[in-house]
Amino acid sequence: MERITATYLVETCHDLEVAANVLAGEQSSGTFVDVPNETEELKKRFSARVESIEHVETVSEPAIPGALSKEGKYHRARIRVSWSIENFGYNLPVLISTLQGNLYEIAQFTGLKLMDIDFPSSFVEHYQGARYGVDGCRALTQVYERPIIGTIMKPSIGMSPEQTAEIVATLAEAGIDFVKDDELMSSAANSKFEDRLAAVMKVINAYADKSGKKVMYAFNISGELDEMQRRYEKIVEAGGTCAMLSINTVGLSATKKICDNRVLAIHAHRNGWGMMNRHPLLGIDFRAYQKIWRLVGVDQLHVNGIQNKFWESDDSVVNSINSLKEPLFNHKNIIPVISSGQWGGQAFETYRRTKTLDVLYMAGGGIMAHPMGPAAGVRGIQQAWKATVDGLTLEEARKEYPEFDKAAGKFGK
């Protein structure tokens, strides 16, 4: 029978094997005492199994509250635990309750982070993955051999539909490929979703009629399920190509339901991610996280950006981008969405470290606040990516390209 294997980084003051078996027991047939009916046969079929334990280091202070060591020794290890798919079948919420449920509360651990998940091959028969992915989003935006370049409406909230549409018109003329609502904006008092959709799609459709290029706009439909579905359909009717969901706040089951429509590209915003990942020994690593959301069927997933405005290191961002480049079954690869404090200058380091152009490169303030206006902001970013692929340094690119030079003058360090 096929098994699902999860890799955890754990910390415990107990014997590692004992602690690992507490986890396996808690997350399968066991409870705090032996119970009748928990037969050897039942255990063999349904018990979680500790596959391996790899000691990493021993430290003197616990990472998070839990069982304390008298000797001041806390052992960190990577452990692999497996479950038969007979336990939950093809039910992602129950699978996640098994791999990421009560085990975070086990007193024996003073650190527990889900690092990776290996799904068995039969999952491909039950999950289609992204409807569009990299190739499909390139076809929708007609962008090839360079990153899809996008922006986020800033100010995040407060502009009228008409102001928003006016900026979209300017950006379209400047050659933008993608625009999105901020995650704080869905339907505000002065910018009702339906009004913004109508105003924005009017200018996008007009520009498409004229130029043959349709800008992809990710409208934030995050909300209650029926409203999301209604707004999804309105985007389709209006000729839009993309909907955005805040996947952590909307949640897995509703996101899956929306993805299953398989008409629009789905832009997955990961706001709230810091709560799940910021502590090095608590929560979930992006490597495991992205696999879940690829099964759910999103097309674009946020990964932060090099030299971002947040706390995350460049190494971590590079790992995230690279994890999305790895295949998952025969599914379409999805697009890493690079954003946060981006203005084009980071294109050099991003490309040097990931060697991929299959990204959605997003600049909010970096485009909207360009000294020569948003259109110059778009050109500056296109120039930065062309320069980096051509092998220019940032300084050489500044000499070559006036819009990029102005951006570097304002946003560079």
Next chain:
Amino acid sequence: MERITATYLVETCHDLEVAANVLAGEQSSGTFVDVPNETEELKKRFSARVESIEHVETVSEPAIPGALSKEGKYHRARIRVSWSIENFGYNLPVLISTLQGNLYEIAQFTGLKLMDIDFPSSFVEHYQGARYGVDGCRALTQVYERPIIGTIMKPSIGMSPEQTAEIVATLAEAGIDFVKDDELMSSAANSKFEDRLAAVMKVINAYADKSGKKVMYAFNISGELDEMQRRYEKIVEAGGTCAMLSINTVGLSATKKICDNRVLAIHAHRNGWGMMNRHPLLGIDFRAYQKIWRLVGVDQLHVNGIQNKFWESDDSVVNSINSLKEPLFNHKNIIPVISSGQWGGQAFETYRRTKTLDVLYMAGGGIMAHPMGPAAGVRGIQQAWKATVDGLTLEEARKEYPEFDKAAGKFGK
């Protein structure tokens, strides 16, 4: 205009006022640079506002990775931040993306936990809250003036529908009020949901016909949305009274959709909670968490238990139970679900510290592994609660009640 106020516990090496304003800017109109269109008028209407800053302590080590202090000083404070409801209206996912979104990634903070949310009064017009709550669940189970006593099917996974039904029959005869699937069990290879539902409801209905008392069984319907909805309807058809959801893994929008059916009582399991709460300076406190799920409309919400098998302190559990006793608008109060390592002995301390009988008191192993069998396990717990209300001590109760005495002999410390 009405405002929503969030209270955070934060840690920063920066000036507290500066850091609080970074949070307010990031989570409303601002970005990392000033942008055109962010007018004073727009800011006045849509900007988040720092309402108060209360310094708590200054420590020498950062709680989580982030901006480091040269002087080794990290200031902890409770800060209150408010938003106009014009920003998001009555959209819980967008509200949560605002209160619990990218702010967890702000480098200036080395600790950030959402402690409380104050919703304005107009929310009552948009959210109905629990369909049943305490009074409704008492009416459904016909339990008054004592806790509703329940158990969790253990082993968590692996028993056949027939074995499950057989245990339910024994428990019903013993006077159990409530039984639930373990959160690891929804539809397993040897216990398909539909088969288990049929087998269990057959014995529950038969016992109800005979005795007039219908045991409430919380069937775990967690899964994809359409399947949850189908299974919900099957529970209704079979005469069941309750469905269980793993709310963190199913997610907010799908849980709301299921709650909105308003036919079954909804048992909300919080597995995964440790990831969001275990670190003292990261994530969300139960006080804020329970308010969100009360708006969504669940009837029963897990709070762990006194002297539990997990890491959580008794103080924290007591705070959780007490937070559910506070009113939220004119909504029905919901039931704290007490579980984890419970066997009846904790009834004394639980009652002493919370002075409430409006709880669902759950013992899994504590009933299933009772030395005289599950029926004696149920009686032992009923005895414990009667004894504590009668003012007996645990030792006095042991002398009075043989089943409780046996439980104490096996499970007590």
